[in-house]
Amino acid sequence: MFTQRMVYCILPPYLLREIAQRGSPAQRASAQRAIIAAEQVRSQRRTIQANSAPMEAVSAAGKQRYVYDAKQSSVLPGILVRKEGAPAVSDPAVNEAYDGSGTTYDLYYAIYGRNSLDNNGLKLDSSVHYQKGYDNAFWDGQQMVYGDGDEDLPAPERLFNRFTIAIDVIGHELTHGVTQFAANLDYSGQPGALNESISDVFGSLVKQYQLKQTAGQADWLIGQGLFTSNVKGVALRSMKAPGTAYDDPVLGKDPQPGNMKDYVNTVEDNGGVHINSGIPNHAFYVTSINIGGYAWDKAGLIWYKTLTEKLGNQSNFQNAADLTYAAAGELFGTNSLEQNAVKAGWAEVGIIIGGQTQEGCFKATLRKLGLSGLLKG
Amino acid sequence: MRISYERSGGFMGRKLNFSVDLEELPNDQAETLNRLLQQADFFNLPKDLISRPVPDEFNYIITVETATQSHRVRVSDSSMTDPLRPLLDDLFQRARTGKG
Numbered sequence: 001m002f003t004q005r006m007v008y009c010i011l012p013p014y015l016l017r018e019i020a021q022r023g024s025p026a027q028r029a030s031a032q033r034a035i036i037a038a039e040q041v042r043s044q045r046r047t048i049q050a051n052s053a054p055m056e057a058v059s060a061a062g063k064q065r066y067v068y069d070a071k072q073s074s075v076l077p078g079i080l081v082r083k084e085g086a087p088a089v090s091d092p093a094v095n096e097a098y099d100g101s102g103t104t105y106d107l108y109y110a111i112y113g114r115n116s117l118d119n120n121g122l123k124l125d126s127s128v129h130y131q132k133g134y135d136n137a138f139w140d141g142q143q144m145v146y147g148d149g150d151e152d153l154p155a156p157e158r159l160f161n162r163f164t165i166a167i168d169v170i171g172h173e174l175t176h177g178v179t180q181f182a183a184n185l186d187y188s189g190q191p192g193a194l195n196e197s198i199s200d201v202f203g204s205l206v207k208q209y210q211l212k213q214t215a216g217q218a219d220w221l222i223g224q225g226l227f228t229s230n231v232k233g234v235a236l237r238s239m240k241a242p243g244t245a246y247d248d249p250v251l252g253k254d255p256q257p258g259n260m261k262d263y264v265n266t267v268e269d270n271g272g273v274h275i276n277s278g279i280p281n282h283a284f285y286v287t288s289i290n291i292g293g294y295a296w297d298k299a300g301l302i303w304y305k306t307l308t309e310k311l312g313n314q315s316n317f318q319n320a321a322d323l324t325y326a327a328a329g330e331l332f333g334t335n336s337l338e339q340n341a342v343k344a345g346w347a348e349v350g351i352i353i354g355g356q357t358q359e360g361c362f363k364a365t366l367r368k369l370g371l372s373g374l375l376k377g
Numbered sequence: 378m379r380i381s382y383e384r385s386g387g388f389m390g391r392k393l394n395f396s397v398d399l400e401e402l403p404n405d406q407a408e409t410l411n412r413l414l415q416q417a418d419f420f421n422l423p424k425d426l427i428s429r430p431v432p433d434e435f436n437y438i439i440t441v442e443t444a445t446q447s448h449r450v451r452v453s454d455s456s457m458t459d460p461l462r463p464l465l466d467d468l469f470q471r472a473r474t475g476k477g
């Protein structure tokens with residue numbers, strides 16, 4: 001097993017330079033050492049395996065977690081029940097929110113050099129036990145909010161467990177915070193589905209990072225463990241096989257497409273943001289499998305760089321494809337294995353790098369019928 | 378009077394729809410719903426209470442139709458008002474159990 005001190009990644013030069021410029025004194029010193037080491041090794045055309053010393057220096061700095069109990073009400077944040085450094089309490093939801101936000105912080109900090117959601121040490125507030133029978137979790141722009149599922153129904157009728165039970169859900173919610181401070185993607189239509197997908201991507205990476213799983217070993221499910229045994233399904237979504245996570249008499253069938261040809265046009269759910277996210281989700285999965293190893297190392301880094309440096313609030317799937325391809329080129333070289341993996345990942349979901357933004361089937365049909373005016377206003 | 382409840386969005390993006398005719402309900406339940414509508418001042422609420430989209434929260438559309446008027450209100454978890462919440466809670470319990 002790995003311990004916290006070990007290094008799972010090869011920090012790319014650009015990221016080391018970032019840390020060297022913007023990090024804490026300890027981070028800057030270790031980044032400088034790593035840059036020198038990287039340059040020495042690069043000249044021999046070998047990959048570096050950083051030693052454990054730099055990582056030790058950057059561990060646990062700036063992590064500020066606060067967990068509140070909303071006591072089944074809608075009043076946020078509720079009563080403070082655990083803060084940074086305090087021991088575990090008897091309530092599992094509190095500890096899950098605390099530990100999950102900690103692992104999420106660690107992934108962003110250790111691998112991408114990001115100090116919390118705003119890259120400036122923002123405190124991480126979580127409220128558990130929100131409302132009664134609340135089968136959901138959300139990021140309200142300032143904090144994470146988790147419901148207890150169907151805790152108030154008789155056991156045979158329950159469909160959902162508490163939402164802190166799945167660490168990828170916690171990583172998903174926190175990543176909405178990262179996105180808000182980075183690309184700030186509109187929460188509607190394709191930019192919204194991209195926003196959702198980025199939360200699934202890094203939510204899944206948080207889980208893989210915690211379990212130390214390679215891309216090949218990971219389950220690529222979102223929300224595994226959230227369904228009770230009354231539900232016919234394994235999770236809420238599958239990045240590996242969108243549309244296959246559940247098929248249940250009460251909940252219906254997982255509606256996610258995994259290809260542009262199946263893109264769902266709808267006005268509900270802000271334009272199907274939780275449905276069409278299956279398309280970029282699957283592109284990330286294929287990219288990760290094609291690269292191999294730990295998905296957070298390279299595929300995750302490409303997506304992170306794209307999210308924080310390239311995407312804008314109106315970016316659509318085609319933009320994401322083109323910009324991840326560009327980021328992969330900058331990080332790993334033109335025509336590198338990694339860049340080709342990105343290209344193949346998007347091709348698998350029907351998006352060609354450098355292609356035209358496709359108008360949806362719905363829009364195309366309206367245009368052919370001379371009814372494009374309906375889309376305006 | 379007919380009340381429709383449509384919930385969308387949420388982490389899972391699953392729809393939950395439900396509607397009820399007050400005339401078909403036992404008297405006490407119909408009275409409760411009438412009281413909750415009055416408490417919310419429903420017919421005077423703005424059509425859309427959502428000022429900004431919040432990732433993963435639920436969105437709700439409540440439609441009330443009577444012989445003389447019809448009103449539709451869009452609201453979400455974070456934009457919910459205290460007078461409106463008890464109505465939503467009541468409708469949610471009916472919707473999730475499928476009991477009218």
Ligand SMILES: [Zn+2]
Nearest residue numbers: 196199432433
């Ligand atoms: Zn989300």
